[in-house]
Every structure is written in structure tokens, then in C-alpha cells.
Amino acid sequence: MARWKAVDFILGEVKSIDVRERSLHELLLSMADTAFQGRALGEAYKILLDMFSDPDTTIFLGLAGSMSTAGMWRIIKWLVENRYVDVLVSTGANISEDIVEAMGFKYYKTYPTVDDSKLLELKYDRFYDTVVNELEYRQMENLIGEFIETLPKDSVYSSAEFLYLFGKYLNEKGIDSIVSAAYRAGVPVFSPALVDSGYGIAALLKYRKGHRIVLDMVKDFAQLVEIGLRSEKLSAIYIGGGVPKDYVNLVTVANTLIAEYEKGVHDYYKPLEYVVQFTTDAPQWGGLSGATLEEAVSWGKVSPRAKKKVVYVDATIALPLVAHGIASSGVKRVKPKDLKWVFNEVVK
Template identity: 45%
Template sequence: MKPVEPIEVAEKKISELLLAMAKTGFQGRKLGEAFEIWLEMLKEDEITIFMGLSGAMVPAGMRKIISWLIRNRYIDVLVSTGANIFHDIHEALGFKHYLGSEIVDDYELFKKGIDRIYNVFAYEEEFNRVDYVLANIISGIEGIMSSRQFLEEIAKRLEVKDRDSILVSAYESDVPIFCPAIADSSIGIASSIASRKVVVDTMKDVEELTEIVVNSKKTGVIFIGGGVPKNFIQQAEIVARLKGYEVRGHEYAIQITTDTPQFGGLSGCTFEEGVSWGKINRKARKVQVNCDATIALPILSHALIGVKRKRVPRVRYEGRSD
């Protein structure tokens, strides 16, 4: 057994602090291990790193972190809820989310046209304006396409005031974004009021994501929360196997979640459980950090600043081959 190494208070980089935390206990160690695993992934020559993004991360102020991870190629594929992408578009158009409070009369907020996301506020009227902007854009898109293609078409047409956007960064960096439950968001609301000539075929999402997995020598996953993004990335291993391909399961896995496994939900289920499905390689380097992502993600991302390794995009799917 190795001894616990108490952390000394001294001037140090965040990366050095996390590496020290990896030698302590409880969730501090788990966060340190998450950093170590992310570093190991970045050292691999041929790996595709998937990120699953759920929860209200953009309203909570995590938007520029995800954009930075995309532009610096710390992730290769993003699978997100539609809500995070809508809120990203909201801010890209110049609107804001505001510091609020969870101790408030919500009916008074309703009367004032203010929407609450725990202790973050936003104006309903501004959301509606974004709905109409998106509806106008969507009305000009035609065809049957995956959510990735659909979001790329929106990115092409979006006149943004802030290019430090998840959607714009992904489009300019050739990082695909998938939203398999895109209708469950204000993007779905905007589509419902558009003169729609486009059909988003989420079965194409399954095919494209599986193709990326099949064409990857190795895969790693980083889950911020759980839900649909987590399951969608996980199930690509199963789909590939059913199609007759030899896949080994994700070989690196990080999850940051506040959910626990005892209640049977996917957001809290462990990677060990994923091994039983063949989604995670039994020898995978894996860690589950039980922590609010708005705490863990800023710390991890700032620790990555010192990682200078240049990564080459290796994502391959229909219509694209690097």
C-alpha cells in the first residue's frame, strides 16, 4: 500500500495541485485521478475523445470552457442536450444569463417574465426572440439530416456577436456536435414555429456516431452529468458490435456527476456497470467524480492549460475523412 500524502500549502500550478490531490482521499483524489486520466488520453497518438454534456452547464457559466476545450482539441466529439446548445446560441447572439437567487418568490418572477434555473435568471422575452431567430434560420434549411448536419447548417447561418461559442467553435474546428434529443429543448420549440422543410433524423445520429467509434483505434469518454448524452455515447459500442465490428469498449472514462447508482438511473451508474454491457473496456482507466460539475470542470480545464501537445483530428464519418 502507498501512504496518503498530505497536501502542502505552497505556491503551485493547478495541474500540480490536482496531481497532489490524486494522492489524497475521497473525492479530492477522484478529481486528481480524472486529471491524470485526461492527460493519459491526450498522450495517445490515435484516440477519439468523446464528451457528453448534460445539465444546465451554459446558464451556469461553463460555456467558454467547452468552447476552449473544442478549439484546443482536448475533445474530438461533443454530444450535448439541445438545451445547452440553445443557451449557447442565446449568449452568442448577445443575450445573457444573470446572477439570481434560489430564495425568491417564483410567481413574482413569472409575472415579471423571468425564468429561473436554480440561482440563475434569464428573461423569457429574450428567449422568445432567440426562438424566432432560430425559426427563421430553420425555415431556410431543407432536407433530411442528422442533428450534427442540422447544427452545422444553423452555425453557417447564425450571425453571432460572440464567436466564443460552443456551436461556432465546433463548426470552425471541425468538431461534430450531436444532439440526439434535440426536440427536447428550445431548438425544438423554434422548429415547431418554423416553416419547416427539414427533418432531423436522429437515427442518422446513431449511424454517424457508431461510424466514428468503428473508425477509431481507441476511444475515451468524458461525461459531464449523464442522461441522454452519456447513454448515446455508450450505446455506440453496442451498435457497432451488433453490426459485426470488433470493438473493445471505451478504454478511458471520466464522469463528473452528483447522482448515485443506488436508484438505477444511468446518470449515476458506475463504469463498472458499463463493463457488464460491453460499453466500457474491463481494463479501462476510469474514474467517477461525485462533484458538482461547476466546481470540477473549471479546475480540470485550468489544469490543462499547460498541456501543449498538438492533437490531429481523427474523426471519421459519412461525408468526412481525415
């Protein structure tokens, strides 16, 4: 057995951070030479800078949870508008609950120990330490319902097509949300569990009155996979995990299976080359949200040589720091991808 040497496990020096005036960009870079999750955040930030500087990669952003109620939606909108991402895959919550604030309503701070029975009486819905007036929330759902009524009955859409048309509708109304920003930027927004949100409530109420639309989730997945097939390289940023993370991961799996079943090519992989995840989930429970990026290598989802990092941190901490670091760095996205072809069937 070969004897270990220090060179086999020492990655470099830990460098103490001195307190001085500096940009967030500079601070995040210096954190990469510290330890624990501070180092992880700094290393993830450096990977993002490399990701943005690669002209050949298509960048997917997987957005889980209910970040919009926590004041994070304008950061996502900024990333979309400045084309740091090419594709957004989101929960329905994030791309509906931002509209509440975009309509002029508010979320309010509260105590996590507030009496929820009293909130029920007063019609306030709680998200841990945040509340929203339910009647104002319903106005957001009503707005979605009004949009659905503009669509032909029994029309069929992928979620990306539906949200493109909704983004156009909101943009024309002057409601500046994530999907309206994505419409302007030509960024496809996919939401594989769209009805698990205010969209589902709005669609159901119209459905019961005979105004039926169909979301074709196989078409949705086919469009997402086609983006992967047409891309030279693939990258991902995951905020949380859940369905958005797996939906993006499955693009890589589908590429492998299409090569095998349709072309007879075996052992073909087009995995993620850069990937960063911000999560509070742990791997030992077996769920996808906490699954490590090393585990994803076994599926062919992440390259064994990928630049990858998981940061175990609340996204409400990581997102503002990283976004402001990018803004202060002057780093721009190199060659964002033109994916407007996804909307060819619905563009008029």
C-alpha cells in the first residue's frame, strides 16, 4: 500500500479574513479560502463565475420552495433579465406568489409562534414567519383565471408555452413578475407541478365552469429534453431541490436513453458540467433534495469531472449574497442561449 503524503490531501492554505472595505465579490472569493459552509459558499460562487464565462454551456435554474413569499423573487427576475440563466424550472408557488407583490399587495412579517386559529379568523395565511391577506392572495388567483379565459377552450400547452403566454399577458398589463421578465428575455419557464399552486386553483374554477385547458406534461418534458439535445454543454443552479432539481437532472438521463434506444449508441452521456446547489436538506434521508452531487454521478447526471458544489445554507442567505456579489463583480454572462424556438407554436 502506497504511503500517503501531505500532497495527497492538502488543498491549500486556510486564509483568515481581515476586516476591511471590500465588495461582496471580493468577500465571497476570500471565503473560498476559509472553512465549513463559508468555504463552500465561496467555492460555489467561483464555480458560478466559471459557469457564466463558458460560451458553450446552457444554464438551467431549478427553483424550489416558496422563495417569492420570502422576498427573493426580484433576485430571480434579475438573474433572468440579465440572462445569467437560459431556462427556469420552478415550483408553481414561486411564479404565482411573486405576482401578489407585483400587483401591489404585500407580505408581512409575523411571529413563527403566532396563534394560527386567529389568523384563520382574520383570513391571513402563514408561511413560517410571513403572512399574506388571503383575499389579496385570491386576487392573484383571479388574475390567473382571467388570463385562462382569454385562451381557447380545450387548447393544449406545455407549461413553458402556457407561462410564455401568461408572461405576455402580465407584461401588457404592466405587472412585472418573474414570468413577465422571462417573456421579455425569451427565457422558457417550465413548471412540472404547476397545478400545485394558485395556478391549479384558478384553472380548476374555470374547469368547473366549462372553460377547460390542457397542460401536456409529456410535451413539456419533450421540450425541456430537446433543449438539452441541442445544447453543447449543460449546467445547473439549484435553489433547494425537489421536483425542479429532478426535472433538470432527467434531461441528462433522457439524453442517454435517446442515444441508446433511437440511435443504438451505448454508454453515451451528456451530464452537467457545472452545478451548484443551495439546500438545507441532508442526504441520509434518501430524498432528491438532499442527494449529493456525487450520488448524481452514478446516474450519469453529473460529470465525474464537473465543477460542482453543494452549500448547506438557507437560500434566503445565499441568494442575496451571491446575486450582489455577481452584480459587484462586473462579470457578465457570455453568450446566453436563444431558445425562442420553444414558443414557435404559440407566438402570433
